[in-house]
Amino acid sequence: MAQKPSIPKGTRDFNPEQVAKRNYIFATIKAQFETFGFQPIETPSFENSDTLMGKYGxxxxxxxxxxxxxxxxxxKVDNRSYLDKNAIKITPQISEKALRYDLTVPFARYVVQHQNxxxxxxxxxxxxxxxxxDRPQKGRFREFYQCDADVVGSDSLWQEVEFVQLYDTIFTALGLKGTTIKINNRKILSGIAEVIGASDKLIDFTVALDKLDKIGEEKVKEEMLAKGIxxxxxxxLQPLFSLTGTFEAQIESLKGILSTSEEGKxxxxxxxxxxxxxxxxxxxxANLQLDVTLARGLNYYTGAIFEVSAPEGVAMGSIGGGGRYDDLTGIFGLPNVSGVGISFGLDRIYLVLxxxxxxxxxxxKSTEVLFINFGDQEALFCLKAIKTLREAGINAELYPDQITNGKHMKKQMNYANKRNIPFVVLVGDEEMNNSVYTLKQMSSGEQSKVSLQDLVKALQ
Incomplete structure (x- = not known):
């Protein structure tokens, strides 16, 4: 017996209902992106390895x-590397390409390549x-969609303001109220590292700090000690772990903590x-909240850092994030091009909704009316009506297999029920002779004979 097929862990198949719901999210986000003046691009699913490696820490x-x-x-693997079984040395020799990790770095490559x-x-x-x-878990997959919006070529803080509005507008359009837009600034993190004497360990410091909500204060401190802080x-750092209050109150507290750091100020x-x-x-x-522990351990953020949390009571990680990167394109030979962007986690948003x-x-909603197939002549008569219905924007289809000697009628009706198709149309000799259609409502069982014009009106 053949082994039952499977898919890799962290990936999923999507049934028609799931695809329809995902497309709803896509369409809602896309509509607001375009309202805010963003233009669509696409990049390859895989990039040259040197485009991606070294950009994410x-x-x-x-x-x-x-x-x-x-x-x-x-x-192409040299014997020494092969015998040492050193994956770090072997990998560049056997792999020149990689699947994209996010959309931001490929976008930076795109900007440099098409700058003219x-x-x-x-x-x-x-x-x-x-x-x-990654290790698959609830809301975390190995293959997933990102929906990104970025602006490059401007260092104006009004872009950050617009991105906060964009988050709020999209989640409002999805009916998702009570989201929290957390914000921090990489310069504040740099200032904190400077104040505690760990400027040379900024990345280690921020990576550890970013785990505060996952592993807790004591484990974060242990990781920092292990990294040499x-x-x-x-x-x-103790005042930061308990920093609370309004946005304005936290700002005032930070002014005291970072009074000796120009970068922090x-x-x-x-x-x-x-x-x-x-x-x-x-x-x-949505509500905007300052979170000084927010670090998002990516190396390229230089200014504002965003992360969006689902409403209270929903056990889900972040459903969006992003930030300012002042010189991301510099890694590809185009320096001093500032950018800022945000991302929406489609799969997590789906689970929350x-x-x-x-x-x-x-x-x-898919098919609105199913035409029962009694034979070739009846099918052709039905298809002419179906063509008219489709032109009127009504989803209609003909059951492909005809009824033979009175059989298969129940099968066609069961098909309509299982597909949740609300109406069926029956056409026999009487209907064809009188150019009418018997319309049956599946929920009530009510039937009526109608003209094609009335059939269109009834289904609309």
Missing amino acids: EEGDRLIFKILNSGDYLS DIEFPFKRYQMQPVWRA PQAGIDK KGIEELDFINKAIDALGLKS EELGLFPETIT
């Missing part, structure tokens, strides 16, 4: 799926799958500007 590099070279990929064809500032959105060799410096000024602008403009359903029952019932 050590942890990120480990999660990048490498693609084996075609042909005899072992032929781009009008700056360039506002782009991208909705494509990405891949990460002195105990005296960690002790100075610059970060405070930027956050204060964004908060005051949002306070003046207002948000519809499902849990809260926020998907509209109408989005899963």
Whole structure:
């Protein structure tokens, strides 16, 4: 007996209902992206390895799926590396390409490669799958979609203000109220590292701090100690672990903590500007919250850092994130091009909407009327009506297999029931002779004979 087929862990098949719901999210996000002036682009699913490697930090590099070279990929491996079984040395020799880890780095590559064809500032959105060799768990997959919006070529803080509004607008359109848009600034993190004497360990510091909500305060301190951050410096962090209050109150506290750091004070000024602008403009359903422990351990953020949390009571990780990167394109030879962007986690947003029952019932509607097939003549008569219905925007179909000697009628009706098709149409000799159609409502069983014109009106 053949073994039952399966799919890789961290990937999924989607049935028609799930696809319809996902498309609803895509369409809602896309509509708001375009309302805010963003233009669509697409990039390949895989990139050259040197485009991706080294851009996400050590942890990120480990999660990048490498693609084996075609042909005899072992032929280029030197004997020493092969005998040592050193994966780090062997990998570049057997893999020159990798699946994209996110959409931001490929976007930076795109900007540099097509810089002569781009009008700056360039506002782009991208909705494509990405891949990460992560441990699968609820809301975390190895293949998933990201929906990104970025602006490059402007260092204006009004872009950050617009991105906060964009988050709020999209989640409002999805009916998802009570989301929290967390914000921090990389300059504040740099200032904190400077104050505690750990400027040379900024990445280690931020990677550890970013895990606070996952592993807790004591484990974060242990990781910092293990990375060589002195105990005296960690002790100075204590006020940050308990920093609470309004956005404005936290800003005032930070001014005291970072009074000796020019970089930190610059970060405070930027956050204060964004908060005051949002306070003046207002948000519809989200709230903006300062979180000084927010680090998002990616190396390329230089200014504002965003992360969006689902409403309280929903056990889900972040459903969006992003930030400012002042020189991401510099890694590809185009320096001093500032950018800022945000991302929406489609799969997690799907799970949140499902849990809260926020998907509209109408989005899963497929076929609205099924024509029963009594024979070839009847089928042709039905298809002429179906053509008219489709032109009127009504989803209609003919059951392909005809009834033979009175059989299969029940099968066709059961098919309509299982597909949740609300109406069926029956056409026999009497209907064809009188150019009418017997319309049956499946829920009530009521039947009526109608003309084609009345059939269109009834189904509309």
